[in-house]
Amino acid sequence: KAGVTQTPRYLIKTRGQQVTLSCSPISGHRSVSWYQQTPGQGLQFLFEYFSETQRNKGNFPGRFSGRQFSNSRSEMNVSTLELGDSALYLCASSLVQVGNEQYFGPGTRLTVT
Amino acid sequence: AQKVTQAQTEISVVEKEDVTLDCVYETRDTTYYLFWYKQPPSGELVFLIRRNSFDEQNEISGRYSWNFQKSTSSFNFTITASQVVDSAVYFCALSEDLLTGGGNKLTFGTGTQLKVEL
Numbered sequence: 001k002a003g004v005t006q007t008p009r010y011l012i013k014t015r016g017q018q019v020t021l022s023c024s025p026i027s028g029h030r031s032v033s034w035y036q037q038t039p040g041q042g043l044q045f046l047f048e049y050f051s052e053t054q055r056n057k058g059n060f061p062g063r064f065s066g067r068q069f070s071n072s073r074s075e076m077n078v079s080t081l082e083l084g085d086s087a088l089y090l091c092a093s094s095l096v097q098v099g100n101e102q103y104f105g106p107g108t109r110l111t112v113t
Numbered sequence: 114a115q116k117v118t119q120a121q122t123e124i125s126v127v128e129k130e131d132v133t134l135d136c137v138y139e140t141r142d143t144t145y146y147l148f149w150y151k152q153p154p155s156g157e158l159v160f161l162i163r164r165n166s167f168d169e170q171n172e173i174s175g176r177y178s179w180n181f182q183k184s185t186s187s188f189n190f191t192i193t194a195s196q197v198v199d200s201a202v203y204f205c206a207l208s209e210d211l212l213t214g215g216g217n218k219l220t221f222g223t224g225t226q227l228k229v230e231l
């Protein structure tokens with residue numbers, strides 16, 4: 001089975017711009033979660049989607065949003081980028097049941113200048 | 114609120130030494146799940162193990178073993194006869210019951226950087 005894929009792998013944006021990241025889960029996985037990883041804050045949960053609905057949300061400002069499509073693919077969007085948004089954004093997919101292991105993609109490295 | 118503590122920021126060992134990575138968690142739920150992930154320099158998080166709160170059996174997988182003790186809220190990870198390829202950052206994580214805001218939300222510890230040298 002193919003693993004979780006994320007595009008693009010690297011991105012450089014300017015403050016104030018917006019960005020959209022994409023994630024394709026493992027086939028058959030219907031839950032997709034997003035995480036932000038920074039040296040200062042570590043790995044932090046952004047949100048989880050299941051059946052095109054946000055099932056859970058972390059403590060991030062409204063500039064961070066996401067969605068899930070009927071084929072379980074997911075996108076996350078960050079509007080009005082700030083320097084502090086520079087991070088590795090990781091997508092993970094899992095089976096629907098709560099507590100299942102999550103499989104992570106390679107991440108998108110976002111740099112905001 | 115849930116919390117995961119990995120007090121060891123960095124550990125250096127010589128190849129073939131055994132090493133234990135500590136993980137202490139906090140949760141008010143009776144149903145919860147614990148995980149270990151490995152993050153090599155490439156950056157991708159690799160799933161190692163999952164344990165639910167009702168299963169305190171220790172587990173061994175090759176050179177890896179895990180010790181889950183609810184009495185001390187710990188879920189420690191031991192690598193026996195470490196190898197250079199084990200060098201990575203290791204994360205312990207916790208998820209709680211969906212009804213209490215968990216679901217598939219993972220709360221991670223800060224990670225332990227393991228360096229295995231020849």
